[in-house]
Amino acid sequence: MSDAVPASIRPRRTVIPIAAEEGAGLYAAHRKVYTRTVQGVFARWRWAMVFLTQIVFYGLPWIEWGQRQAVLFDLGARRFYILGLVLYPQDLIYLTGLLVVSALLLFLFTAVAGRLWCGYACPQTVYTEIFMWVEHKIEGSRTARMRLDGGAFSLEKLVKKWFKHIVWLGIALWTGFTFVGYFAPIRELGLAFLQTRMGSWEVFWVFFYGFATYGNAGFMREQVCKYMCPYARFQSAMFDRDTLVVSYDTERGEPRGVHAKGSDARAQGLGDCIDCTLCVQVCPTGIDIREGLQYECIGCGLCVDACNTVMDKMATPRGLIRYATQNGMDGHWTPKQVLRRVLRPRVLIYTGVLAALCIGLLASLVMRTPLKVDVVRDRGSLARIAEGGQLENVYRLQIMNATERPQRYRIEASGLEGLRVSPAEPVEVGSAQSRWIAVRLQLPYGGAAAGSHTVYFDVRAADGGAQVSEKATFMVPR
Amino acid sequence: MSDFFSDFWSNYVGIVSLGSILFCALLLWLTARAPTPSGTDNTTGHVWDEDLRESNNPMPRWWMGLFVLTILFGLGYLVAYPGLGSYKGELGWSTGSEYAEEVAKAKRELEPVYAAYTAMPVERVAAEPGAIAIGERLFLNNCAQCHGSDARGGKGFPNLTDGDWLHGGAPEKIKETIVLGRIGVMPPMAEAVGTPEEVKNLANYVLSLSGSPHDSVRAGLGKSKFNACVACHGIGGVGNPAMGAPNLADRTWLHGYGQEAIISIINTGKTNQMPAQQGRLTEAQIHVLASYVWGLSNKPAVAP
Numbered sequence: 001m002s003d004a005v006p007a008s009i010r011p012r013r014t015v016i017p018i019a020a021e022e023g024a025g026l027y028a029a030h031r032k033v034y035t036r037t038v039q040g041v042f043a044r045w046r047w048a049m050v051f052l053t054q055i056v057f058y059g060l061p062w063i064e065w066g067q068r069q070a071v072l073f074d075l076g077a078r079r080f081y082i083l084g085l086v087l088y089p090q091d092l093i094y095l096t097g098l099l100v101v102s103a104l105l106l107f108l109f110t111a112v113a114g115r116l117w118c119g120y121a122c123p124q125t126v127y128t129e130i131f132m133w134v135e136h137k138i139e140g141s142r143t144a145r146m147r148l149d150g151g152a153f154s155l156e157k158l159v160k161k162w163f164k165h166i167v168w169l170g171i172a173l174w175t176g177f178t179f180v181g182y183f184a185p186i187r188e189l190g191l192a193f194l195q196t197r198m199g200s201w202e203v204f205w206v207f208f209y210g211f212a213t214y215g216n217a218g219f220m221r222e223q224v225c226k227y228m229c230p231y232a233r234f235q236s237a238m239f240d241r242d243t244l245v246v247s248y249d250t251e252r253g254e255p256r257g258v259h260a261k262g263s264d265a266r267a268q269g270l271g272d273c274i275d276c277t278l279c280v281q282v283c284p285t286g287i288d289i290r291e292g293l294q295y296e297c298i299g300c301g302l303c304v305d306a307c308n309t310v311m312d313k314m315a316t317p318r319g320l321i322r323y324a325t326q327n328g329m330d331g332h333w334t335p336k337q338v339l340r341r342v343l344r345p346r347v348l349i350y351t352g353v354l355a356a357l358c359i360g361l362l363a364s365l366v367m368r369t370p371l372k373v374d375v376v377r378d379r380g381s382l383a384r385i386a387e388g389g390q391l392e393n394v395y396r397l398q399i400m401n402a403t404e405r406p407q408r409y410r411i412e413a414s415g416l417e418g419l420r421v422s423p424a425e426p427v428e429v430g431s432a433q434s435r436w437i438a439v440r441l442q443l444p445y446g447g448a449a450a451g452s453h454t455v456y457f458d459v460r461a462a463d464g465g466a467q468v469s470e471k472a473t474f475m476v477p478r
Numbered sequence: 479m480s481d482f483f484s485d486f487w488s489n490y491v492g493i494v495s496l497g498s499i500l501f502c503a504l505l506l507w508l509t510a511r512a513p514t515p516s517g518t519d520n521t522t523g524h525v526w527d528e529d530l531r532e533s534n535n536p537m538p539r540w541w542m543g544l545f546v547l548t549i550l551f552g553l554g555y556l557v558a559y560p561g562l563g564s565y566k567g568e569l570g571w572s573t574g575s576e577y578a579e580e581v582a583k584a585k586r587e588l589e590p591v592y593a594a595y596t597a598m599p600v601e602r603v604a605a606e607p608g609a610i611a612i613g614e615r616l617f618l619n620n621c622a623q624c625h626g627s628d629a630r631g632g633k634g635f636p637n638l639t640d641g642d643w644l645h646g647g648a649p650e651k652i653k654e655t656i657v658l659g660r661i662g663v664m665p666p667m668a669e670a671v672g673t674p675e676e677v678k679n680l681a682n683y684v685l686s687l688s689g690s691p692h693d694s695v696r697a698g699l700g701k702s703k704f705n706a707c708v709a710c711h712g713i714g715g716v717g718n719p720a721m722g723a724p725n726l727a728d729r730t731w732l733h734g735y736g737q738e739a740i741i742s743i744i745n746t747g748k749t750n751q752m753p754a755q756q757g758r759l760t761e762a763q764i765h766v767l768a769s770y771v772w773g774l775s776n777k778p779a780v781a782p
Contacts (some may be wrong), residue, residue, distance in 0.1 A: 028537070384630075396627045
């Protein structure tokens with residue numbers, strides 16, 4: 001691609017001004033970032049992550065599992081299906097666990113190699129990349145886009161802009177539709193859309209999420225990372241001097257200046273940087289990496305790719321801009337020495353906690369009982385005397401069937417001698433349904449001392465698949 | 479605003495709300511104009527702790543636009559909705575009206591569900607599993623607090639499953655009980671009966687009516703005192719559903735079993751109340767609920 005290779009390398013001192021102009025006030029005017037496309041290892045990684053994340057995101061709702069969608073979060077019925085699992089709102093702890101694992105993963109990645117998440121996997125990055133690709137295909141290269149935006153109104157401009165926005169909107173709406181497809185069966189949703197009888201809330205969320213995608217990936221782009229994203233800010237707290245970050249080798253590069261290919265830069269009093277500004281032109285946040293680590297840097301490594309291309313052309317070694325640690329840069333360490341410091345206590349602790357959490361979470365999911373029982377004691381009366389001299393307490397049991405078959409559950413009680421459950425017949429609960437049952441616990445009069453006693457409801461699936469024991473209180477009046 | 483004697487607090491809230499918004503606008507205007515000191519190194523020039531410098535990284539201008547939008551939204555909201563003290567807002571919205579609307583909407587949506595059942599007699603509805611499921615939920619939400627989740631009641635609260643009815647167990651009687659509620663009054667009868675000994679004798683006679691364990695000598699002595707009770711409880715204490723007088727000759731002891739409990743009731747009387755559900759529940763809900771309650775002690779009619 002012609003973009004990646006500079007046609008002519010002219011001396012150009014001033015690039016894109018980074019610092020605000022004198023007296024700009026508290027609010028700066030927005031400067032649009034025109035990124036140049038670049039090829040290289042990290043660009044390929046970025047695209048690999050685009051495909052990986054988006055195939056999962058767009059594809060997952062279409063996968064079927066038995067009679068239903070494999071991943072479906074049915075908010076209306078409050079059932080959450082993930083492959084073979086049926087989760088209830090009471091299983092929120094798994095979501096908590098997932099979030100904790102995600103946070104720790106972020107800590108770990110950030111401690112090792114800085115803002116990897118930001119540079120490669122964050123939806124903001126991924127969608128921006130997709131939208132930029134569309135922009136590039138329709139409006140042309142960086143210079144062509146700048147010329148188009150700077151130029152007067154023309155038919156070409158109108159057509160290109162319209163075409164771009166239509167494609168963007170198409171992608172955005174499809175993204176919104178897919179998003180809603182996680183919460184409403186996507187096939188039915190598609191049919192409803194074709195017959196224009198989608199529910200008003202579904203329409204709202206398709207457009208809302210679609211609009212957010214369009215706005216964030218089309219217009220906001222790096223500003224989301226710079227001004228809005230909280231993770232971007234607190235990730236810098238996880239950096240240390242052994243964190244791999246995209247770095248410009250100042251010692252090797254400076255003083256920057258143009259010199260001919262093959263000529264000895266040192267002899268001319270220059271560093272290896274030829275000041276081609278390609279690293280700035282490819283930067284999705286529009287910064288100059290040569291000024292050192294900046295809060296805007298999302299660590300995507302595109303400037304590394306750009307610089308390596310140029311270094312190859314200049315027949316100088318690669319790595320003028322590279323992933324390096326501060327210690328490694330200062331101490332002129334070899335890559336091996338740098339990598340050895342990756343396994344430092346901070347990283348090992350993150351890894352250990354993460355591994356323990358993942359194992360715990362998985363084990364708890366595997367050993368999960370597909371049955372839940374809630375016991376609510378009747379508040380109206382403490383106890384009553386029923387026929388035959390039986391002391392009765394009344395309870396409501398909510399029995400939640402977390403399997404996708406109708407189940408029969410047998411309810412028994414333990415904790416006091418002679419305790420009986422009435423009615424004694426097994427209870428039917430439909431597939432993935434929950435049901436309230438009123439049950440009585442009976443104890444022969446005088447069977448226990450006055451006061452409150454701890455008893456247990458033992459609920460068993462008739463097929464022996466699940467058993468839950470739930471604590472309750474049995475009151476004996478004075 | 480009837481909560482207060484004067485308009486002071488209403489005005490206070492209004493002035494504070496508007497004042498805060500205006501202050502935000504002023505702050506925005508001032509800060510947007512004030513130039514920040516900016517050296518060549520893009521810092522404000524302040525240095526702390528030897529090397530900590532404050533960078534000048536200004537917010538984007540569109541962010542200020544969001545602030546302006548927020549202010550406009552806030553003003554618009556205060557015009558449209560109640561927020562400025564006792565000012566009701568141009569839209570006339572209130573939580574009460576929203577609640578009423580939602581209830582009305584839910585009722586409209588449920589109408590077709592109930593329509594099928596309201597056309598059927600109670601005996602038939604009790605055979606409909608769908609109606610029973612609704613009835614059970616209605617019962618748990620509205621009746622179980624007193625009658626128990628299993629409808630078997632407790633001391634002072636009648637058991638609805640035993641086929642023994644204070645006011646009659648015919649479907650229309652059950653409906654009447656739900657709609658209008660019931661008040662059961664047993665006046666204190668100690669004076670009419672006589673001495674505490676005589677009351678004790680009467681209590682034993684009452685126990686004898688149902689064949690419960692009693693002192694037969696005292697029961698014999700107390701028999702004549704029962705004349706004071708006959709007006710309501712009937713000859714032989716069989717009760718009178720027309721006025722809700724309990725049958726004393728059966729094994730149901732709503733307010734407690736045994737000599738002591740009966741003496742207490744004779745001495746102090748009892749007023750027991752079932753609250754009216756009219757207005758709380760719709761006619762259709764009461765129809766389904768009555769069917770559920772009726773079905774607790776009756777075999778529902780099978781569809782012809």
